[in-house]
Amino acid sequence: xxxxxxxxxxxxxxxxxxxxxxxxxxxxxxxxxxxxxxxxxxxxxxxxxxxxxxxxxxxxxxxxxxxxxxxxxxxxxxxxxxxxxxxxxxxxxxxxxxxxxxxxxxxxxxxxxxxxxxxxxxxxxxxxxxxxxxxxxxxxxxxxxxxxxxxxxxxxxxxxxxxxxxxxxxxxxxxxxxxxxxxxxxxxxxxxxxxxxxxxxxxxxxxxxxxxxxxxxxxxxxxxxxxxxxxxxxxxxxxxxxxxxxxxxxxxxxxxxxxxxxxxxxxxxxxxxxxxxxxxxxxxxxxxxxxxxxxxxxxxxxxxxxxxxxxxxxxxxxxxxxxxxxxxxxxx
Amino acid sequence: xxxxxxxxxxxxxxxxxxxxxxxxxxxxxxxxxxxxxxxxxxxxxxxxxxxxxxxxxxxxxxxxxxxxxxxxxxxxxxxxxxxxxxxxxxxxxxxxxxxxxxxxxxxxxxxxxxxxxxxxxxxxxxxxxxxxxxxxxxxxxxxxxxxxxxxxxxxxxxxxxxxxxxxxxxxxxxxxxxxxxxxxxxxxxxxxxxxxxxxxxxxxxxxxxxxxxxxxxxxxxxxxxxxxxxxxxxxxxxxxxxxxxxxxxxxxxxxxxxxxxxxxxxxxxxxxxxxxxxxxxxxxxxxxxxxxxxxxxxxxxxxxxxxxxxxxxxxxxxxxxxxxxxxxxxxxxxxxxxxxxxxxxxxxxxxxxxxxxxxxxxxxxxxxxx
Numbered sequence: 160x161x162x163x164x165x166x167x168x169x170x171x172x173x174x175x176x177x178x179x180x181x182x183x184x185x186x187x188x189x190x191x192x193x194x195x196x197x198x199x200x201x202x203x204x205x206x207x208x209x210x211x212x213x214x215x216x217x218x219x220x221x222x223x224x225x226x227x228x229x230x231x232x233x234x235x236x237x238x239x240x241x242x243x244x245x246x247x248x249x250x251x252x253x254x255x256x257x258x259x260x261x262x263x264x265x266x267x268x269x270x271x272x273x274x275x276x277x278x279x280x281x282x283x284x285x286x287x288x289x290x291x292x293x294x295x296x297x298x299x300x301x302x303x304x305x306x307x308x309x310x311x312x313x314x315x316x317x318x319x320x321x322x323x324x325x326x327x328x329x330x331x332x333x334x335x336x337x338x339x340x341x342x343x344x345x346x347x348x349x350x351x352x353x354x355x356x357x358x359x360x361x362x363x364x365x366x367x368x369x370x371x372x373x374x375x376x377x378x379x380x381x382x383x384x385x386x387x388x389x390x391x392x393x394x395x396x397x398x399x400x401x402x403x404x405x406x407x408x409x410x411x412x413x414x415x416x417x418x419x420x421x422x423x424x425x426x427x428x429x430x431x432x433x434x435x436x437x438x439x440x441x442x443x444x445x446x447x448x449x450x451x452x453x454x455x456x457x458x459x460x461x462x463x464x465x466x467x468x469x470x471x472x473x474x475x476x477x478x479x480x481x482x483x484x485x486x487x488x489x490x491x
Numbered sequence: 492x493x494x495x496x497x498x499x500x501x502x503x504x505x506x507x508x509x510x511x512x513x514x515x516x517x518x519x520x521x522x523x524x525x526x527x528x529x530x531x532x533x534x535x536x537x538x539x540x541x542x543x544x545x546x547x548x549x550x551x552x553x554x555x556x557x558x559x560x561x562x563x564x565x566x567x568x569x570x571x572x573x574x575x576x577x578x579x580x581x582x583x584x585x586x587x588x589x590x591x592x593x594x595x596x597x598x599x600x601x602x603x604x605x606x607x608x609x610x611x612x613x614x615x616x617x618x619x620x621x622x623x624x625x626x627x628x629x630x631x632x633x634x635x636x637x638x639x640x641x642x643x644x645x646x647x648x649x650x651x652x653x654x655x656x657x658x659x660x661x662x663x664x665x666x667x668x669x670x671x672x673x674x675x676x677x678x679x680x681x682x683x684x685x686x687x688x689x690x691x692x693x694x695x696x697x698x699x700x701x702x703x704x705x706x707x708x709x710x711x712x713x714x715x716x717x718x719x720x721x722x723x724x725x726x727x728x729x730x731x732x733x734x735x736x737x738x739x740x741x742x743x744x745x746x747x748x749x750x751x752x753x754x755x756x757x758x759x760x761x762x763x764x765x766x767x768x769x770x771x772x773x774x775x776x777x778x779x780x781x782x783x784x785x786x787x788x789x790x791x792x793x794x795x796x797x798x799x800x801x802x803x804x805x806x807x808x809x810x811x812x813x814x815x816x817x818x819x820x821x822x823x824x825x826x827x828x829x830x831x832x833x834x835x836x837x838x839x840x841x842x843x844x845x846x847x848x849x850x851x852x853x854x855x856x857x858x859x860x861x
């Protein structure tokens with residue numbers, strides 16, 4: 160009871176702090192934009208006013224994308240960790256990102272027209288992420304140690320990189336340029352008109368996650384125990400894979416690969432909330448994941464006059480040492 | 492007795508030291524800057540005496556490192572510096588950049604080429620034909636040269652761009668008797684400095700006199716171009732570059748591109764910035780700074796649709812909506828091969844764009860982006 164109260168307090172306080180972080184993110188750019196301009200950018204938009212243009216077309220989509228990417232990847236990571244019963248699982252280390260990236264590479268480097276559209280790009284990323292997830296699922300039964308699973312993820316990542324390199328060699332200069340730019344990763348390329356579609360997929364993912372809280376809670380006990388308690392394991396696995404593919408594919412398609420968020424944030428959330436109740440873990444991952452990526456993006460913007468840090472580099476700089484920390488903790 | 496022996500040794504040592512000293516004085520005389528045939532290059536120096544030619548190439552990343560190539564003497568290795576003996580003219584050249592092909596073409600010396608990096612990046616028809624017939628061999632990327640192919644090409648000298656530092660296989664090449672020479676023309680900050688590297692190819696092919704004539708002509712044509720440009724009074728404001736990842740990369744105010752624009756009399760948006768490399772700017776800043784820009788150069792793509800595909804927010808640039816956009820990507824290989832060795836053509840293209848009365852037929856390298 161005391162623990163539930165503590166978690167509730169934590170989530171409420173986080174929820175109250177989050178708008179402040181979001182507001183700071185909106186105002187931190189190099190160009191000064193007044194509160195009135197932000198207000199007008201929403202309610203009385205004048206496209207000839209540069210400040211309003213920057214607020215509406217640049218700052219708002221960037222903030223929303225940072226929130227969606229942070230929350231989505233964290234939630235996907237949490238689901239993977241529960242499914243594989245492994246704190247080191249996550250869309251990046253398990254090769255789900257690599258699957259999405261591979262399909263995006265195929266779509267951008269082969270010049271197939273269908274994939275040139277937004278929907279085509281999302282579809283290809285979703286297919287790639289889902290296929291990679293299925294592959295990992297089929298392999299997991301043969302593995303005895305948790306570290307082996309990570310090694311398989313690593314190998315799959317290397318395998319997809321090799322195919323991407325091969326595609327790069329045989330592609331045209333323009334296609335190669337498009338793919339290289341995409342692979343650098345950015346929260347800035349999302350357009351305002353793409354936001355409703357992104358939010359729609361995002362909300363669908365959250366709703367489905369909320370609907371499987373009970374199976375998720377029981378999966379923590381192990382698949383055999385969960386099965387004895389009436390959970391349809393195969394069905395749950397597929398739902399988890401679909402949600403993970405949805406989040407990872409969506410975010411990878413629009414922002415490029417973003418590493419380690421899906422691994423680090425679910426672990427941070429577990430450490431902070433000290434619970435295995437997935438209702439709280441979902442809420443916690445959504446809040447902490449969003450705040451984490453928004454804070455990373457703020458740091459990038461604060462430092463940008465001194466040093467140019469791509470988002471993927473910053474998340475890797477923070478995430479990689481965290482993986483080592485979790486590994487050491489686990490081995491103790 | 493002991494004292495007299497000591498005197499003899501001392502005298503001998505003094506004699507040797509003074510001899511060394513007089514040798515180094517001779518070297519200083521040879522490398523007197525007034526005798527350097529490269530007038531504008533920052534990284535290439537070529538000295539010519541009656542007896543020998545000395546080529547000195549400075550590493551721009553480490554100016555203390557000088558690669559020296561001499562036609563006579565002994566090879567040495569002192570710290571980072573090296574002196575190699577080279578035979579001129581060198582019959583079989585491997586050239587790993589399109590710019591090198593352009594320079595050899597200008598000297599009518601394509602027949603000296605034994606190997607290139609990749610035919611995909613070649614514009615010159617003679618080289619393409621040579622690759623097709625097997626006379627010229629494709630070696631692959633500069634960092635991963637196939638030794639077997641290199642041997643098959645019978646290359647004696649290899650010119651490389653050193654984009655990622657020294658060649659990783661340099662020691663192996665030396666063992667095979669292949670001299671590798673770095674070419675830092677791409678690190679020059681002036682168009683004429685870049686063009687000076689033509690002299691290196693002139694000496695390597697024994698066509699140094701022809702190279703000197705071409706260079707003198709280029710200096711004159713380029714200077715004339717600058718004077719002509721001043722007569723064009725159009726006040727277009729130019730934006731350059733495009734977004735890559737999170738930042739917009741544009742040439743800094745002291746870079747090669749910015750100097751070329753200045754010579755063309757163009758009002759470049761970031762002309763007053765410091766640095767010889769690129770500026771990394773947030774897209775928001777570019778949107779604001781480029782409000783008055785009327786021409787966008789070098790977006791990196793040949794069509795507006797491709798620009799938007801890689802940078803959707805380019806649509807918010809006023810120059811994208813209302814201005815004119817030009818890029819050399821319509822024939823990239825031609826640009827890389829010939830723009831360095833024909834800087835006056837490049838200059839004229841920019842001035843034609845500046846004049847505002849442009850049809851694609853009047854441009855050598857650029858095409859309008861629609």
